[in-house]
Amino acid sequence: MIACRGCGKTDLIRVLDLGKTPAADHFPRVAEPVCAEEMSHSLAMELCRACGLAQLADDDTIADEPRGVEPQALRDQAGDAIERVAAAGWLRGDSVFEFGSPHGGTWIPLLAARGYTPVKSAPDVVLDCFGIMHEKDQRAAFDTRSQLIRPGGVLLLQYHSLMTIVRQGQWNALRHGHFAYYSLTALMRLLGEVGLRVATAWEFDLYGGTVLLAAVRENVHHDDVVDRILATEEEFGITDPEVISDLQRRADLHVEELRSWLESESSGGRSVFGYGAASRAVALFSRAGLDARLLAAVADASPAKHRRRMPGTDIPIISPAELLAANPDRVLLTVPDLLAEVAARYPELDGRWQVDGQ
Template identity: 55%
Template sequence: MRTDQKSVVAAQGESATAPRHACRFCRGGRGAVVLDLHTQPACDHFPSATDPGPDPAYPLQLWLCDNCGLAQLLDDPTVPEEPRATEPAALAEQAADAVHRVAAAGLLPEGATVAEYGSPHGGSWLPRLTERGLHPVAPGETAQVVLDCFGLMHHADQAAALKERVDRLETGGVLLVQFHSLATILRCGQWNALRHGHYAYYSTPALARMLTVAGLSPRAAWVFDLYGGTVLLAAVKGPAAPEPGLSALLIGENSLGVTDPAVLATLQRQVSVSAKALHGYLTQRRAAGTRVLGYGAASRAVALLCAAGVGPELLPAVADASPAKHGRRMPGSGVPVVAPPELIAAAPDEVLLFLPDLLTEVRAAYPEITGWVIAEPEPRAAQPPSREEPPMSAPTDDRPASAPRPAPALIGKAPAPIAIGFPVRNGKPYLQGALDSLLAQRGVDFELHIADNCSDDGTEDICRELAANDERVHYQRRTENVGVTANHNMLVREVNSPYFLWAASDDASHPDRLRLLLEALERDPFAVLSFSAARQIDSNGNTLEVWRNPCRTNHLDPVVRLRDLIGLEHENYHCYGLMKRDVLLRTLLLPPVKNNDRILVAELALHGPFAEVEQDLLFHRLHERRLTQSVSQRDWYRQQRTDGRKLVLPNVEEAGWYLKAVRNSPLRGTELGRALWALRPWFQANAVPMARNVARAAVDGARMITGPGRPDDR
């Protein structure tokens, strides 16, 4: 392989051609290297612990085909070794769940014949299928059901491997393909899923296209939590229309950018982020005298340890349940692999878990260990089991301030999963109650980032005292008044957590709000935001009204979501939801116009659906001091100005920002045209106000020319 192969960098969005490589499926020659891990040891080669090395290393690059959208290894000179892993309980449980769901869909008829293509790593579904009355066939025979569970990706020639499976499928039969979704890899920053021997990394759109080319009709899909997001795709040999679940996946993954080389190349940045976080965590723990060992000598841990420069001096051992790995060491890093009893005997303070799916299993198997730490994408303390939920009730403002609490077990310098952005200016008298309700959140790690925009009412003293007594609280005071909108937007860029939520200084939250929003967002791999029902409360905490979502924010079609949101005629509480920060950063954020929250939410809806929690978790306070209720639209608008202009055209500029938001979305071609056309009702409804803006601006401009003073504010 040539060492001068050009790579793609996300910021440049270049498309690099690879003249020596032909796509493993379509044989096309145009594509882009979207992830380059340089040289890495083969992750299935576990040398003896007495082997001093060095271990052989080989190029490891992910290439995206411009033609068919298949992400794949660019080259792989390694020879697969015999698998040494054991089947985890999570994999067995997922298999049982998958068989149940596929059978419920009517795709596993009793008496049907079945052929299985399993993974080299084990985990057959045949026992479960035979229990349901299906009959396995001999190798090479045709069958009515052909199953491939993590097997197809192990074939260098993807076209030939898929053809073999299709040829064995009888007319009217169903092919089931299970795969670790490329969308999950992208969404979760799982760059270390790239490994030698795994030749293909499927997105649902790419695999559906491959199946169609092979003569099948993609029909249904199911998503499972395994590995952060695993997809089971069903295609039939015969005509069939895609069911809603499959359509949702296709729309969601396309919106995510799974076939866009510039989007996939963002994984390259995650490599250094993960590596620095892991090395920093272990270095800090060693300096503090904290004993840390690892669990799970997984293939994905190989590249992570190598990238982080972690060896036995930082991580003395990794335990693994597979006897075949005992007495060996991790390739490249040299970290010894030991049996679980040795881990227990060592009595570590913390155990770094390299396979998050094993958490429930290892907690049950090794109750002596309490300090579990999830290793990727950045080290973080494992969440405790969920506690019983209290009754849903509105908070009161006469309760005492909560006692100072230490931070949850955040690890090293790695950020908490959730960052709460708390912009404030002169937040009294509701500030303390708002902060108390946020710090009372339970069942989830979070950080509270307060951005004080030059308050002069005692807000600074309250916040500084809180930050001094609670490690979760980070306080900063702006050096100048940057305006409401800029203060909100700056917070998004100043934090590092994967999830972000804005909180107002006069609102309150149910203590389980963050946990329930996070659970809702994690259940749907394509959702970009989760929100809840809300109550409007008065200055004393009494309920005024309840708010329920009137929009189809979970609709499969992004244009339907857009159309509903821009037609919203009352309060918009979606903007107070929990957002995926990487998606939020791909938007224009809040523009400097009134109704900017609606514009941002509309743009987010074009990136993906929203997950809804139908419980009153947000308590939104309406009072006379609230900015949006105390100033005119024109005065509010002037407060956001940073360009020095005096002429105000609120509706005209709001229209311009809607257009910018749609054009900035991931939609392209016909879908982009549909989204722009969906703005037409809003433009029609605002035609008269926009005309008045222009007329008013003409009058104000004339006054500025003919006489002193600013435009009339009537």
């Protein structure tokens, strides 16, 4: 990429390079052999040294992000978020427009319950919950949101924090179709460019650390919460390429550890299956060069994925019933957050779970 998606300047530096990977949301049929084209999509993150926006370097995949089932955690957080915004007096007016996310989930019913009417122009409240990260042209997307708000209205923008991604080594947050990874530091600048000022923010544990901010067109000074987040980001070095590129080390280590654990299980004669044909496992499995010899199959609750395989590998996706019938020695759980749920649902697998990355 030549120019920053946020500020248009050309001072970009690569901070994470996962090489050629499969598209994360295309699960080929199990009979379809792995081909070179399938593995041909570059996946890398760049950081803009001018505005501090971390971004997807390039994306030659076709967006195919399925509207997933909204997890309960996301619904609970939405209710909590609206409560906190209302209590702080930031729910203005009585009309709302929402920029949706392909991940599903909407806050409209929560606002309708508070008397809000959805409108297409000049809303008092503009909602964006994990929506804007899916926009290729970030500058244009910020401008669209700013232009839409009625004078005196408010933008409520929720995002997975880059601080969380880097601090917790969440390198597989980097995905095709996810064009931007935000710090509050970068957002202050990018929103400022389109005439919006950040007034306050709320933090949530969702995805390890999610921030919701309120931005307005009038001249406000931000509050102590914003000051505290900005100070934490500065101390951490959130706009420093060397700091962000710790993600590369974490990615390489994760791949090596998974590969060597699977090799040792295999040489010990133990059968290993996976649970969770998640998009986040796609780059991990392909980078680790896994195949059905090391990981016999991956079970997934979604019938749409059955009789398909993990992209870039010959590992088939099976149903949970088939997993139980196979009676594996170990089960690699690709989505750590699911442990309590699957452990309760499949007591037969007690003592066999191996949580990925732990």
